[in-house]
Amino acid sequence: MDTGDGRPTDAALAERRRLINLAYRMLGSPGDAEDAVQEAYARWYALSAARRRAVAAPGAWLTTVVSRVCLDVLGSARVRRERYVGEWLPEPLPDRTEWPGGSGGGSADPADRITLDESVGMAFLVVLESMTPAERVVFVLHDVFRYPFPEIAAIVDRTPAACRQLASSGRRRVGAAPAPDPGQAHQAGVVRRFRQAWESKDIEALVGLLDPAATMVADGGGLVGAVLRPVEGGANIARYLVLMAERAPGLTLLERTVNGRPGLVAQRDGVTATVAALDLVDGRISRIWAVRNPEKLGRWAASAGTC
Numbered sequence: 001m002d003t004g005d006g007r008p009t010d011a012a013l014a015e016r017r018r019l020i021n022l023a024y025r026m027l028g029s030p031g032d033a034e035d036a037v038q039e040a041y042a043r044w045y046a047l048s049a050a051r052r053r054a055v056a057a058p059g060a061w062l063t064t065v066v067s068r069v070c071l072d073v074l075g076s077a078r079v080r081r082e083r084y085v086g087e088w089l090p091e092p093l094p095d096r097t098e099w100p101g102g103s104g105g106g107s108a109d110p111a112d113r114i115t116l117d118e119s120v121g122m123a124f125l126v127v128l129e130s131m132t133p134a135e136r137v138v139f140v141l142h143d144v145f146r147y148p149f150p151e152i153a154a155i156v157d158r159t160p161a162a163c164r165q166l167a168s169s170g171r172r173r174v175g176a177a178p179a180p181d182p183g184q185a186h187q188a189g190v191v192r193r194f195r196q197a198w199e200s201k202d203i204e205a206l207v208g209l210l211d212p213a214a215t216m217v218a219d220g221g222g223l224v225g226a227v228l229r230p231v232e233g234g235a236n237i238a239r240y241l242v243l244m245a246e247r248a249p250g251l252t253l254l255e256r257t258v259n260g261r262p263g264l265v266a267q268r269d270g271v272t273a274t275v276a277a278l279d280l281v282d283g284r285i286s287r288i289w290a291v292r293n294p295e296k297l298g299r300w301a302a303s304a305g306t307c
Contacts, residue, residue, distance in 0.1 A: 085222025
């Protein structure tokens with residue numbers, strides 16, 4: 001099939017999955033990422049056939065547009081988040097086999113699937129949130145997707161030297177965060193014991209699985225009940241979790257992959273109420289990110305079953 005500019009249709013469309021992956025890491029929201037990529041394609045197909053023929057590398061053109069759209073979105077998002085009720089967290093991702101749509105619960109469009117690797121871990125995305133929009137875009141382009149600084153400079157309209165400084169600043173932020181335990185099997189075992197202790201309301205067991213300096217952050221977006229400030233300290237988190245279990249009987253806790261790492265999902269009557277991403281350091285849970293905002297849980301509707 002031909003687009004009318006002498007180039008096969010898939011020359012531009014083949015870039016879609018890479019662009020979705022790029023935009024999600026920049027924005028922390030699959031929906032916003034899809035919107036940014038759609039905007040880039042709308043601009044591409046709004047070009048005349050002659051102008052599309054003049055573009056030697058459609059992928060590079062689309063990357064430039066997506067990155068600039070993301071930069072604009074990040075700038076406006078900072079203003080919106082000042083009015084956000086409580087803590088803001090990135091939208092969590094289920095395992096690719098559990099995305100709604102298509103047969104078997106998979107994504108209806110494989111090009112929309114986001115690759116689950118260390119660059120979409122909740123800890124990494126939260127650090128990205130601490131960066132300025134320019135830092136984040138440059139850091140993701142260079143350190144995650146390995147674009148050279150001269151190309152990034154052309155994308156963000158800055159000098160290569162300025163881009164190096166932005167990437168270096170972002171790298172320092174990432175380097176300051178504790179390194180999580182890499183072993184998936186080990187993590188899964190700790191998460192399972194944590195689930196069992198939570199279900200049995202065993203405060204002593206919960207405290208033993210939590211780092212004494214652990215932190216729990218909840219995002220309800222003002223739409224559902226959630227603690228508005230971080231809960232600090234393993235003992236305080238354990239007591240809070242038990243209190244939650246007592247106030248919300250009937251919750252089912254499921255072990256699920258959250259952003260590529262073992263996590264927990266809380267359901268009530270089959271409806272996902274909370275998705276918890278967990279971070280482990282030295283064999284203990286050091287961070288809990290509990291996403292409760294229902295607007296961020298749409299992709300978890302297909303998650304079912306028990307562990």
